[in-house]
Amino acid sequence: MKPLRVALIGAGQIARVSHIPNYQSMEGVEVVAVCDASKEAAQKTAQQFSIPHYYRDHKEMLARQKPDLVSVCVPNKFHCDLTCDALEQGCHVMCEKPPAVTVKEAVRMEETAVRSGRLLTYGFHFRHGGNVIFLKEKIARGELGDIYGARVQWIRRRGIPGWGNFTNKSMQGGGPLIDIGAHMLDLALYLMDYPEISYVCAAANDRIGTQGGTGLMGSWDGGRFTVEDSLFGFIRFRNGASLNLETAFALHIRERDIRQVCLFGERMGAQLFPLAAFGEENGKLFDVEYPFPEET
Numbered sequence: 001m002k003p004l005r006v007a008l009i010g011a012g013q014i015a016r017v018s019h020i021p022n023y024q025s026m027e028g029v030e031v032v033a034v035c036d037a038s039k040e041a042a043q044k045t046a047q048q049f050s051i052p053h054y055y056r057d058h059k060e061m062l063a064r065q066k067p068d069l070v071s072v073c074v075p076n077k078f079h080c081d082l083t084c085d086a087l088e089q090g091c092h093v094m095c096e097k098p099p100a101v102t103v104k105e106a107v108r109m110e111e112t113a114v115r116s117g118r119l120l121t122y123g124f125h126f127r128h129g130g131n132v133i134f135l136k137e138k139i140a141r142g143e144l145g146d147i148y149g150a151r152v153q154w155i156r157r158r159g160i161p162g163w164g165n166f167t168n169k170s171m172q173g174g175g176p177l178i179d180i181g182a183h184m185l186d187l188a189l190y191l192m193d194y195p196e197i198s199y200v201c202a203a204a205n206d207r208i209g210t211q212g213g214t215g216l217m218g219s220w221d222g223g224r225f226t227v228e229d230s231l232f233g234f235i236r237f238r239n240g241a242s243l244n245l246e247t248a249f250a251l252h253i254r255e256r257d258i259r260q261v262c263l264f265g266e267r268m269g270a271q272l273f274p275l276a277a278f279g280e281e282n283g284k285l286f287d288v289e290y291p292f293p294e295e296t
Helices: 013-024 039-047 058-065 076-088 103-116 130-140 176-191
Strands: 003-007 030-035 052-057 069-072 091-094 120-122 147-156 197-206 213-215 217-219 230-237 240-248 256-265 268-271 276-281 286-291
Touching: 003 013, 003 058, 003 240, 013 039, 013 069, 013 147, 030 039, 030 058, 052 130, 058 076, 058 197, 076 091, 076 103, 103 120, 130 176, 130 256, 147 176, 147 230, 176 230, 176 240
Parallel strands: 003 030, 003 069, 030 052, 069 091, 091 120, 147 240
Antiparallel strands: 147 256, 197 230, 213 217, 230 240, 256 268, 268 276, 276 286
């Protein structure tokens, strides 16, 4: 059986820390090439991980190497075009989250995948954790009953990334909502089985980010901070359920980092980090914790 040939577009941190090491740990998978807008970065990454080929032009890489699978690990602005190019060359694609910076682009990516007959997935890795799988099965069995409310949070005390393009709206499309909040929102919608949305409202702020400074994840320039540093939102669904969202790179709170998804059902409630369930039986309240390691 021939190995699955993998190529990467983007030689930045997420490619070096997550994608390449994990691909190279898998049997039957061969990382054959890496591409980056900086040929020097592509060459350095190729040498670091003993990848045989490196390129500056992704189209040249796709044409020459003909990979089976491509990981797209670039700033959000470029997700759509690069993903569609790979799909149209007959490659399956694992694109980092978020899918794109606009709905129109995300739809184009989906339609290209369907037309090409190739698989397209995104880096929402939390939904594949054992805790999420376990809770999804409990929901499917009806143990929570109708889920009519949810609360999702990923907030940091002073966790504005001091590297990359995370504070650049033109490159990323947004701040914590599109970066970390999207993970928790994806989990809640997945567990709720994607109810149809009827109403959305939100308030975004940049009070701390535009000041500049140093935090738990390095220093940043307030003059170049063009994204939100916090966002608080509300979603109402057509089935009557609702969801409250809190996400922030920087917020004056006690904890360094809070990450949580809470679901409120008519029979039982549940949370993910750590996984636990809460309810009432025979007139007595009960809390149940499950021995899953916290997903990171």
